[in-house]
Amino acid sequence: MPYNHIALIGLGLISASIALSIRRKDKNTKITGTSRSLETRKKADELGICEVRDNPVEAVKGADLIILCVPVGAMASVVQEFAATLKPGVTVTDVGSVKAAVIAKIIPILPTGIDFIPGHPLAGTENSGPESGFATLFDNRWCILTPLKGCSSEALKRLRFFWEGLGARVDEMDAEHHDLVLAVTSHVPHLIAYTMVGVADDLANITKSEVINYSAAGFRDFTRIAASDPTMWRDVFLNNKDASLEILGRFSEELTSLQRAVRRGDGELLFDYFTRTREVRRRILEAGQDTDAPNFGREKND
């Protein structure tokens, strides 16, 4: 590892996975971590995720890499707690799903001499908490870094090397572009899944057990997406408002046109549309970002 001491702020799925992934190949790098919740700190300690500290100031003491792994809405206040204790040369990064808003909040409160390099590993599951972490989470997944103008190229190289060491592939882009891309590949799909699950849960003429039992026909994938951490996702939409609304507008426009095709019985339009989207799937499989194993590659569950 290109760092001697890594501090994890927040002890959830992502930070636990980072710690477990580091430990796969490196027994020496010191890893400290903290969480606001006593219960989470206890759990992380029991699981042996890292050396657990009582608060952010203790956790970052002596670290040369600090990774912010708390919901986007909590980042500024936690950085505020330890910012004054940092020594020049330290790199601070984060794993937030939104970048422009995080940068706008963090930059003003960091002392000079600190390299802040925003990051976002595109990996996760619908589960939360340190017990959900696993060492292979980042294997073959992308981590996007959105370095600011004037970022130290040495610090950037080290951080890239770090993520590659966890098994990830690293890409760079500017923060605004990241937020738009993620609105498409993640934020709006999540909002749509939450909406569909909400609709199903709310219908008077269909029982809840019918929705549950017959979910295998497509809906269960939506419920998995819609089971993600509510705090994290609230913060995503509060902090990536413009891009989310832009993509939502496009989505509604397109859905209206397909809805009209259903109403009119325009089979040709529907067939052509459904054929085109199949091609996107083929490219994702080719890029190694999913599997087409039977039964979605899931284990039988009975």
Place this chain on the structure above:
Amino acid sequence: MPYNHIALIGLGLISASIALSIRRKDKNTKITGTSRSLETRKKADELGICEVRDNPVEAVKGADLIILCVPVGAMASVVQEFAATLKPGVTVTDVGSVKAAVIAKIIPILPTGIDFIPGHPLAGTENSGPESGFATLFDNRWCILTPLKGCSSEALKRLRFFWEGLGARVDEMDAEHHDLVLAVTSHVPHLIAYTMVGVADDLANITKSEVINYSAAGFRDFTRIAASDPTMWRDVFLNNKDASLEILGRFSEELTSLQRAVRRGDGELLFDYFTRTREVRRRILEAGQDTDAPNFGREKND
């Protein structure tokens, strides 16, 4: 098996899985099958799925159970081909995703003395063709039968027993209710997934490779759903128009309200909504209809 000779009309994912599932425990039942496509018939023959016949009339000869496994829009014309050759006492069923429209088309062309019991196994993957079939597809999944008034209780009992033999659980409801339930758990989720994938594929300011590479953040589940067979799904929407439009209306209404919450920055509404939908997921896991294994239970794919 409660039948001596089963005829499969259509040789795709579902019928291949039915044949393979029967063969897991029963070597004696005769299984014949046919497909309109010569290429598919050849493939099914090479794979040893069943005894392949050149046309529906040959395939159903001597069968005591006939299963229609073609897209909903093709069912009436294929039944027309062999209807006059059927002998009283034969049971005809289907696996179509829509029931009321299928019943309306099939009943007038079947001779009297034939038991037509519409069915729908809620199982499948995004893949098509006989080579996609696998023996465990129906294990622990539901099969919904929508028997008509005056249906022979003996014939119904046999068909239930047949599906249970394939590993499925069987439920019964009327056709209209089936179509509404499936609009929620399957048809509208598919249309939404198709729409989202279409939007992503169509954005000028985001490259196709960005969409592909960063799909792991939620979007890839949509692409899997949107990779399903275009002919099948066109027929679903042409034949379940009313229920689909009703649920689409509810969905759009709900999405508009969440969109307004994003615009207004109403974090509390978003948090409460996202918390409620998480509960639906918990119930699906409890019902054994999905797994929460890490990385969605998928195998690594690199």
